[in-house]
Amino acid sequence: MKLSSSKIIIHFRPGLVVLLVTMAMLSSCLTQDPKREFKAIFNFGDSNSDTGGFWAAFPAQSGPFGMTYFEKPSGRATDGRVIVDFLAQALGLPFISPYLQSIGSDFRHGANYATLASTVLLPNTSLFVTGISPFSLAIQLNQMKEFKSKVVEYHSGNYKGSTKLPSPDIFGKSLYTFYIGQNDFTSNLKEIGIKGVKQYLPQVVSQIAGTIKELYLLGGRTFFVLNLAPVGCYPAFLVQLPHKTTDLDKFGCLISYNKAVVDYNNMLKVALSQTRRVIPNASVIYVDTHAVLLELFQHPTSHGLRYGNRACCGYGGGTYNFHPDVYCGNTKVINGINVTASACKDPNNYVSWDGIHATEAANKLTTLAILNGSYFDPPFPLHKLCDLHPIG
Numbered sequence: 001m002k003l004s005s006s007k008i009i010i011h012f013r014p015g016l017v018v019l020l021v022t023m024a025m026l027s028s029c030l031t032q033d034p035k036r037e038f039k040a041i042f043n044f045g046d047s048n049s050d051t052g053g054f055w056a057a058f059p060a061q062s063g064p065f066g067m068t069y070f071e072k073p074s075g076r077a078t079d080g081r082v083i084v085d086f087l088a089q090a091l092g093l094p095f096i097s098p099y100l101q102s103i104g105s106d107f108r109h110g111a112n113y114a115t116l117a118s119t120v121l122l123p124n125t126s127l128f129v130t131g132i133s134p135f136s137l138a139i140q141l142n143q144m145k146e147f148k149s150k151v152v153e154y155h156s157g158n159y160k161g162s163t164k165l166p167s168p169d170i171f172g173k174s175l176y177t178f179y180i181g182q183n184d185f186t187s188n189l190k191e192i193g194i195k196g197v198k199q200y201l202p203q204v205v206s207q208i209a210g211t212i213k214e215l216y217l218l219g220g221r222t223f224f225v226l227n228l229a230p231v232g233c234y235p236a237f238l239v240q241l242p243h244k245t246t247d248l249d250k251f252g253c254l255i256s257y258n259k260a261v262v263d264y265n266n267m268l269k270v271a272l273s274q275t276r277r278v279i280p281n282a283s284v285i286y287v288d289t290h291a292v293l294l295e296l297f298q299h300p301t302s303h304g305l306r307y308g309n310r311a312c313c314g315y316g317g318g319t320y321n322f323h324p325d326v327y328c329g330n331t332k333v334i335n336g337i338n339v340t341a342s343a344c345k346d347p348n349n350y351v352s353w354d355g356i357h358a359t360e361a362a363n364k365l366t367t368l369a370i371l372n373g374s375y376f377d378p379p380f381p382l383h384k385l386c387d388l389h390p391i392g
Contacts, residue, residue: 037386038175038222040166041088041096044140044211045114045179046133047077047357048229049084053098054116054133062329064313064343068360075101077116079312079347080360083226083289084112084177086367089391091175099143100135106164110174111147113140119183120204132187137180141211148218171219178208179226179289185264186231189241194260201264205271212275212284222283224370225272227265227290229358232258233297235311235320236355251298252309252319258294265290269377288375292366293358296351303365305348311355315341320355328354367391 043049052075055061061073069080075098076082085095088109096112097105117133118140135143148171155168184204189197212223231237232254241257249255269286276284297308313328314321323341326332331340344350353359358366368391369375373382382388 038091038093038173040108040110040170040174041084041091041093041112041177042110042144042174042215042220043084043096043112043114043177043179044137044144045084045112045177046118046181046183047114047116048182049082049112049177049179050077050114050116050118051075051082051084051096051098051112053100053112053114053135056098056101057115057135064329067343068347077357078353078360078363079343081363082360083179083363083367083370084114086364086391087175087177087370090367090371090388091386092389099140099147107147108164108166110166110170111144113143114179115140117183118180119187120181120207121184121200132183137207137211141214144215145218172221174220174222176212176215176220176223177226178211178224181208181228181264181268182231185228185261186237189237189257194256198260198263201267205264205268208268209271209275212272213278216279216282220282222285224285224287225268226287227268228261229290230258230261230294230297232256232261233294233309234356235309235314235322235352236324238309239320239322239355240324253297261290283380285380286377287370288377289366289370291375292369293351293362296362296365300351305351305361306346307350307352309352310350311352312347312350312359313341313343313354315339322355364391 047054055075061075063073065079066072066074066076067079088094088096093109094106096110097107099111099113100115115133115135118135118137119132120137122136122138123132123134151165152168154163154165181204185197208225215223230253233251237257238254241254243254243256247255272284272286296303296305300306300308309320311321314323315326316323325334326339326341328341328343331338347353347359348361350359351362371383371388373380
């Protein structure tokens with residue numbers, strides 16, 4: 001089955017729900033509760049939901065990133081749009097501007113604090129190896145607090161003329177999304193192994209829960225927390241993480257690492273459940289993107305894709321098309337020869353873009369599953385509460 005802008009069918013295997021998501025259904029939803037009509041999105045995350053924050057702070061991104069939708073590098077770590085882009089489109093909002101982007105940003109519909117390589121915990125030498133962003137979740141929260149104070153200051157002053165800032169009441173009418181934690185899990189798996197990583201994962205979920213409580217005090221009332229993807233299926237980790245062939249399941253994914261991810265996700269789910277008891281008049285929703293992505297990795301051809309754990313943009317060919325020394329878009333000297341990690345011509349056929357991140361096609365399928373509501377815990381009828389728009 002080919003990807004289509006009018007109809008996408010996701011056939012899940014036993015144990016998962018069969019989804020039928022049509023654009024007609026999405027565009028015909030009615031807003032039944034005006035208080036739930038989201039006017040903005042505030043996103044916290046890493047490269048999976050970064051829309052240009054990292055590259056605004058450290059300009060250097062080049063092609064082939066952005067090739068599918070933007071036709072140029074757009075600050076996303078993929079060939080096109082990420083999940084937060086699709087969520088914004090479904091809610092009838094423009095793409096959410098990166099908080100760190102000073103030129104061309106419009107914050108009237110929210111802000112995106114996500115940056116590539118961000119972690120939940122503060123990066124330090126005792127936990128993380130090099131290559132981690134300084135913009136941890138705590139920093140992103142402080143940026144959010146500063147943003148709100150500037151909004152209040154602006155509207156309480158004698159400023160006149162147009163502004164790219166929202167009204168002060170926007171914070172209670174916004175959707176707060178989290179897609180972060182992958183770097184906490186993967187950044188030093190090679191060095192300390194799964195057992196070592198598991199020691200600080202309770203701190204990770206505690207920090208996420210604490211952040212939600214602080215955002216609640218700022219006026220937030222609806223929170224979507226996307227869980228951790230099945231990293232054991234990603235080409236980069238299949239190449240770089242030590243394992244035996246007996247650790248590969250029939251789909252070519254790493255059993256032990258994916259099991260550790262499930263353990264983390266269960267821990268996160270429990271922490272969010274406990275958070276609901278503390279702020280009972282808020283909606284704290286656990287979003288099981290893991291189940292969707294795992295299905296795409298395991299059965300790509302059932303969803304209009306062709307390749308599961310093979311990177312579109314990479315070097316080396318073979319099963320994974322990933323080389324740890326030549327990242328997507330880069331040229332390096334390998335064995336005395338200049339080689340380039342270039343992109344495939346059909347990223348819409350891949351789940352993995354560069355070995356670490358999902359393609360736009362996979363992000364779109366994941367978002368459609370989210371919008372359907374089958375992956376919310378507790379149930380949250382987004383399509384009944386909001387007037388959802390088609391995502392092309």
